[in-house]
Amino acid sequence: MKKFLAVVLSLCMVLALVACGGSKEEAKGDVVTIGVFEPASGDNGAGGKQETLGVQYANAKCPTVEIGGKTYQVVLKIVDNESADDKAPSAAAELVSAGCSVVLGSYGSSVSRAGGPTFEAANVPVVGITCTNPAVTEGNKYYFRVCFLDPFQGTVLANYALKDLGVKKAYCLNKLGDDYSGGLVNYFIEAFEAGGGEVVHEEFPEGSMDFTSYVATAKAEGCGVFFSPVSTEAAQLIIDQTVAQGAEFPLLAGDTWDSNVILQAAKGKNVNITVTTFYPEGANAEFDEGFKAWLEADSAMLANNGGDTTISAVSAMGYDAYFVALEALKAAGSTEPAKVMEALWNVSYQGVSGPIAFDQVNGDAIRNTAFVKQANTADGTWNALPAVTVG
Numbered sequence: 001m002k003k004f005l006a007v008v009l010s011l012c013m014v015l016a017l018v019a020c021g022g023s024k025e026e027a028k029g030d031v032v033t034i035g036v037f038e039p040a041s042g043d044n045g046a047g048g049k050q051e052t053l054g055v056q057y058a059n060a061k062c063p064t065v066e067i068g069g070k071t072y073q074v075v076l077k078i079v080d081n082e083s084a085d086d087k088a089p090s091a092a093a094e095l096v097s098a099g100c101s102v103v104l105g106s107y108g109s110s111v112s113r114a115g116g117p118t119f120e121a122a123n124v125p126v127v128g129i130t131c132t133n134p135a136v137t138e139g140n141k142y143y144f145r146v147c148f149l150d151p152f153q154g155t156v157l158a159n160y161a162l163k164d165l166g167v168k169k170a171y172c173l174n175k176l177g178d179d180y181s182g183g184l185v186n187y188f189i190e191a192f193e194a195g196g197g198e199v200v201h202e203e204f205p206e207g208s209m210d211f212t213s214y215v216a217t218a219k220a221e222g223c224g225v226f227f228s229p230v231s232t233e234a235a236q237l238i239i240d241q242t243v244a245q246g247a248e249f250p251l252l253a254g255d256t257w258d259s260n261v262i263l264q265a266a267k268g269k270n271v272n273i274t275v276t277t278f279y280p281e282g283a284n285a286e287f288d289e290g291f292k293a294w295l296e297a298d299s300a301m302l303a304n305n306g307g308d309t310t311i312s313a314v315s316a317m318g319y320d321a322y323f324v325a326l327e328a329l330k331a332a333g334s335t336e337p338a339k340v341m342e343a344l345w346n347v348s349y350q351g352v353s354g355p356i357a358f359d360q361v362n363g364d365a366i367r368n369t370a371f372v373k374q375a376n377t378a379d380g381t382w383n384a385l386p387a388v389t390v391g
Contacts, residue, residue, distance in 0.1 A: 052078060132254075159191065174228065
């Protein structure tokens with residue numbers, strides 16, 4: 001069956017070459033480079049790899065683009081920003097030096113913010129994929145994004161805790177100095193307290209490996225939910241400590257926990273995990289089937305996806321971001337980064353994750369729906385709960 005799927009996928013790729021503007025032979029003379037600014041190592045390496053997979057799959061399906069009447073071969077320049085704010089500027093500079101017309105990424109709001117000024121100074125536009133903190137795009141006209149923002153996600157999570165779980169007291173834990181987890185926790189607290197709830201809030205320092213005391217505090221305080229939208233590396237430890245201490249409160253998190261890493265950590269354990277995310281597996285059968293077959297045809301890609309074919313929402317978002325970049329290149333009629341930036345403001349695209357268009361203030365995606373998933377610890381899959389749409 002795997003061999004059959006691989007053959008079918010190969011045939012689809014051939015058809016895609018025609019649909020996207022010609023064959024590889026026709027595109028040899030003209031090349032456009034799209035940068036991929038993602039972590040392949042560090043705290044967010046697992047998520048960064050899965051986000052990159054979505055971009056790579058999109059490129060495999062559509063490796064050419066028509067720009068100004070010419071067919072261009074699309075080349076991906078992938079750089080590891082190491083999940084580190086201090087490494088982000090040099091990683092961004094490498095993409096600038098490579099002559100990228102547009103860049104995609106990064107997984108992680110802090111590293112996105114850290115790399116932003118380098119791209120802005122070089123007039124190279126960036127399409128953020130899942131960097132949800134508002135500060136990523138504020139004041140930087142070269143930074144866009146295709147995901148929803150944390151004020152929205154934090155409100156959805158707080159309302160879920162208050163209304164669906166009936167919780168009156170929540171424990172919140174984030175990493176000290178981390179834009180994503182700190183920002184999302186703050187938005188959650190704001191909405192939760194506005195709804196009449198009480199919050200116990202703590203932060204853990206860089207490099208923490210023991211979360212025993214934090215789980216113990218949440219138990220001692222009588223909290224009805226443990227909210228910690230941290231990296232998957234920290235999340236696995238939190239899951240283990242919650243189980244070890246027999247804590248009965250549900251674990252609640254944002255999009256970073258939407259990963260097979262979390263499912264693997266929770267499988268077979270007595271733990272309740274609910275997350276908000278950008279895309280639920282099963283929402284687009286064509287994408288799901290094609291992506292899974294593509295992963296199974298390449299052991300390296302499968303390994304980068306955590307060893308199985310579970311679809312993370314960040315992969316779907318990376319896929320959509322790639323096609324948004326192609327739309328901008330076509331609309332610009334040029335590979336010049338500044339012209340691509342100007343074109344991005346008016347791009348609209350129907351992605352597998354939903355319709356994508358940018359507001360005219362910060363270049364943020366106009367999104368008002370979050371998907372909610374709950375871990376099925378018996379078989380290591382996600383159960384889809386009703387999506388939440390606001391406004």
